[in-house]
Amino acid sequence: MTKLSVRHLLGIKNLNENDIQTILDTATEFKDVINRPIKKVPSLRDITIANVFFENSTRTRLSFELAEKRLSADVVNFSASGSSVKKGETLLDTVNNILAMKVDMIVMRHSSPGAPHYLSTRIPANVVNAGDGTHEHPTQALLDAFSMREKLGDLQGKKIAIIGDITHSRVALSNIFCLQKLGAEVMVCGPSTLIPKHLGELGVKIGHNVKQALEWCDVANVLRIQLERQQIKYFPSLREYSLYFGINKQMLDDLNKEIVLMHPGPINRGVELSSDAADSRHSIILNQVENGVAVRMAVLYLLAQQ
Numbered sequence: 037m038t039k040l041s042v043r044h045l046l047g048i049k050n051l052n053e054n055d056i057q058t059i060l061d062t063a064t065e066f067k068d069v070i071n072r073p074i075k076k077v078p079s080l081r082d083i084t085i086a087n088v089f090f091e092n093s094t095r096t097r098l099s100f101e102l103a104e105k106r107l108s109a110d111v112v113n114f115s116a117s118g119s120s121v122k123k124g125e126t127l128l129d130t131v132n133n134i135l136a137m138k139v140d141m142i143v144m145r146h147s148s149p150g151a152p153h154y155l156s157t158r159i160p161a162n163v164v165n166a167g168d169g170t171h172e173h174p175t176q177a178l179l180d181a182f183s184m185r186e187k188l189g190d191l192q193g194k195k196i197a198i199i200g201d202i203t204h205s206r207v208a209l210s211n212i213f214c215l216q217k218l219g220a221e222v223m224v225c226g227p228s229t230l231i232p233k234h235l236g237e238l239g240v241k242i243g244h245n246v247k248q249a250l251e252w253c254d255v256a257n258v259l260r261i262q263l264e265r266q267q268i269k270y271f272p273s274l275r276e277y278s279l280y281f282g283i284n285k286q287m288l289d290d291l292n293k294e295i296v297l298m299h300p301g302p303i304n305r306g307v308e309l310s311s312d313a314a315d316s317r318h319s320i321i322l323n324q325v326e327n328g329v330a331v332r333m334a335v336l337y338l339l340a341q342q
């Protein structure tokens with residue numbers, strides 16, 4: 037069996053192309069498993085995994101929990117709200133206390149960039165980054181790549197536009213690393229205030245015109261406006277953002293080609309995407325969610341072999 041080159045999944049930046057292909061190929065096998073009447077395999081029967089979430093989540097948290105249960109792991113869930121973190125306990129003390137209960141793997145979401153990297157050098161368990169602030173969200177990028185590959189085949193030479201709030205997005209950076217390692221061309225598109233100035237150094241195209249981005253790309257991966265992370269005003273109003281950067285079904289239907297529409301969720305309906313676009317035949321948004329379970333099964337299974 038092919039092994040990963042890493043002990044932890046901290047970010048796509050730390051993976052090589054072979055690691056990514058191994059995860060995607062393994063996820064293909066697990067997707068078959070979760071579509072069977074009996075959706076469970078005994079692969080992680082002796083492993084205990086803690087999902088440690090210091091930030092809100094619907095998709096990632098449920099998807100990891102389902103992936104763990106489908107692999108027959110024992111699962112415990114921790115939320116910062118309602119925990120002793122509120123009494124001043126440090127991140128490291130919290131996690132060491134969880135590990136003292138004989139936990140083998142930590143899946144962690146945290147609002148501070150680098151929090152999983154910090155933990156990975158101080159604890160004996162495998163660490164999986166389920167989103168660290170505005171830094172990386174590696175399993176989201178892997179499930180996005182898996183979903184694109186399922187729809188378009190090999191991603192070599194495919195054109196992917198990432199549209200929206202790039203500055204505050206951990207999905208954007210992980211997608212850029214992942215897609216480039218798989219040979220795709222990447223454009224980021226949005227208001228100049230929401231695209232970091234250094235991004236061109238990563239070898240991505242930069243655009244500010246959504247119609248042109250849609251005409252250029254095979255896949256439009258649309259990102260949420262992250263109002264909760266915006267300390268200052270980056271654009272005059274949501275109405276104006278929607279007018280200049282929002283995508284509706286008519287814009288997709290008017291293209292002289294097929295296009296795949298993606299969004300990591302949660303969607304701000306009526307802001308970055310109209311409802312008729314989000315629910316259109318172009319959209320694979322719920323396929324992304326379905327694929328997330330198989331991809332996370334692959335990640336957990338492969339890390340457990342290390």
Ligand code: CP
Binds near residue numbers: 092093097167300
């Ligand atoms: N895509 C994503 O990370 O969604 P959640 O914040 O609901 O986990």
